Amino acid sequence: xxxxxxxxxxxxxxxxxxxxxxxxxxxxxxxxxxxxxxxxxxxxxxxxxxxxxxxxxxxxxxxxxxxxxxxxxxxxxxxxxxxxxxxxxxxxxxxxxxxxxxxxxxxxx
Numbered sequence: 001x002x003x004x005x006x007x008x009x010x011x012x013x014x015x016x017x018x019x020x021x022x023x024x025x026x027x028x029x030x031x032x033x034x035x036x037x038x039x040x041x042x043x044x045x046x047x048x049x050x051x052x053x054x055x056x057x058x059x060x061x062x063x064x065x066x067x068x069x070x071x072x073x074x075x076x077x078x079x080x081x082x083x084x085x086x087x088x089x090x091x092x093x094x095x096x097x098x099x100x101x102x103x104x105x106x107x108x109x
Contacts, residue, residue, distance in 0.1 A: 028086045030109035033078035033099045038062070040102040041076035047098045052091060054083050079109070 035041045038060070045058045059079040078099075083091070095106050 028082050031080045032107045032109050035076045035104035038076050041078050044078050044098050052094050
């Protein structure tokens with residue numbers, strides 16, 4: 001049985017850069033931004049329309065916590081469908097930043 005020789009490195013295969021990593025889709029699912037109140041959800045939606053114009057218009061949804069009847073115990077969700085190319089690190093970082101500014105968080109749906 002013959003030994004396989006290592007192939008020489010191709011000249012067109014350069015080093016992977018942060019830019020290459022940030023442009024690859026990392027997930028394709030819907031993203032939920034969870035916020036304490038409607039004003040915060042509306043502020044995040046407006047911020048994202050400016051910050052990430054490649055996203056569709058987000059959907060705002062009131063999410064009452066299980067077993068709670070009090071309107072004060074409701075969370076607000078900003079529901080975002082993935083862009084055609086999927087979610088990249090850069091887009092997810094922008095979502096995290098926008099929601100953190102309003103003391104919320106992001107979840108995969």
